[in-house]
Amino acid sequence: MNFTIATTLDEALTALAAGARPVAGGSDLVVGARQGKSPLPESVVAIDRIESLTHLDASTDGLGIGALVTHAQLESDATVVGAYTALADASALVGSPSTRNVGTLGGNVMNASPAMDTGAPLLVFGAEVELRSSAGSRRVGVADLWTGPGRTSAQGDELCTAIHLPSRPAGSGSAYVRLEYRRAMEIAVVGAAASITLAADGAVVSLSVALTAVAPTIIAVGGTDTLAGRQVDDALLADVAALASSQAVPISDLRASERYRRHCVGVMARRAVDAAARRARGESIAVPVNRSLGIGAAS
Ligand SMILES: Cc1cc2nc3c(=O)[nH]c(=O)nc-3n(C[C@H](O)[C@H](O)[C@H](O)COP(=O)(O)OP(=O)(O)OC[C@H]3O[C@@H](n4cnc5c(N)ncnc54)[C@H](O)[C@@H]3O)c2cc1C
Structure with a gap:
């Protein structure tokens, strides 16, 4: 070698x-x-x-995250926790403290596992990945990057140098939750991220939801735009759960059946939207939501 x-x-x-x-x-x-x-x-x-790939750069355009930024950095960075909370929720769930200290955002994104925890948050934030080769650089939206389990649209000579997140409108909140059978060293059975922006009267201005481990790649839930103008109440959360469950295309394996995953991803989507809306209203829910609200494994 x-x-x-x-x-x-x-x-x-x-x-x-x-x-x-x-x-x-x-x-x-x-x-x-x-x-x-x-x-x-x-x-x-x-x-x-x-060294140049290890920084987080906040600007009026949003946040640039160097490819080598670790999960440990993401779960505690003030800008990520404050404005891109779903990403902090996700990084805080990765592996164990030692995994989070060595595992990078660039590695998580480029490994392209359908169960990767940062993928759904990045998708709801509309993240773009910067790819650089000796020939130049380009930016690719994450939805166009992941092409299958372990596969990306990047060329072999392209290095991911950064992940760019657009700035967040006022009144926004986000959350990521996952179903897990134990608290550490576990990958998501299913998971969901939500990003929501609320008007002053609490009506939905925009809502994005993405799902983990229910398709060959992380997927966005279609149809959430039809929920704009409504209040975040039980009826809306039930509609979110139905949209998520109907669009999931999970597999059965030794960790969960297809039917169980399809049901649970609706529950996770509903909880992610509820937590995101509570954060958008100013409620403090500590990172990660899984631990704060008792979602997933109890101990
Ligand atoms: C015990 C354990 C628990 C884990 N738990 C979780 C979990 O809960 N959730 C989760 O999502 N993941 C989990 N993982 C997986 C892993 O820790 C993460 O995916 C991590 O973010 C990978 O980052 P890395 O820097 O270690 O990647 P590496 O192993 O270094 O690389 C991963 C892949 O990405 C490529 N790559 C890396 N960096 C770049 C780059 N900058 N540009 C282009 N290609 C690149 C590599 O060639 C390789 O194909 C776990 C792993 C272990 C060992």
Whole structure:
């Protein structure tokens, strides 16, 4: 195996152009190889020492998150917790403290698991991924990035350098919840993220919902635009649950049947919208929602 360490972006892009695969925290790539899921690539370039990819940059346009920003940083960053709370909820649920300290947002996004926790929050925020190669750079919406389980539309020589989130309108709140059977070292059985903006009278201005682990990729729930103008009450939450359950296309496996996942994702979507609306109204619900509201595993 050929292993190199890049300390600059140019070094990493040169290695990628020569066929190397990037490794950031290694918590998917290396752990997966050790577990026998897939062998390590022939050529690997470590990117974790590229300082320029480790920053969060807030501006009036929104938030730029360097690809190497870890889940531990995201769950405690004031801007993420305050304005992009669903992403903090998701990062706070990833693995264990040690997983969150090495696992990066870029790695989670580029690994493209349908069960990735940050995916649904990024989708409801309309995130774009910045991809760079020796030939130049481009931005891709996350919905166009994920093409299947473990597959993206990125080329082999493209490195994810940052994830960009647009700024949030006043009156907005968001939340991510997942069904889990135990509290740590567990991936989502199903999950849902919601982003909502409310008018001063509490009516819905806009609502986005996305689902985890019920399709080959993270999926957005269609039809939530028809809920604009309504109050967030039991009737609206029931409509959200019905939309989510009807659009999910889950599989059955040893963790849950297709029917159970379809039902539970409606419950998760309803809870995510409820928590997002409560946050939009100014209620303080600590990160992650799962622990604050007792969703998922009890201990
Ligand atoms: C015990 C354990 C528990 C876990 N729990 C969860 C969980 O609850 N939820 C969850 O979502 N995930 C979980 N994971 C998976 C993993 O921790 C996350 O997906 C993490 O964010 C991956 O980041 P990384 O930097 O370690 O990725 P790496 O393993 O370094 O890379 C993952 C993939 O992305 C590619 N890649 C990495 N960085 C870039 C880049 N900048 N540009 C292009 N391609 C890149 C790599 O080539 C590789 O294919 C868990 C893992 C372990 C070991």
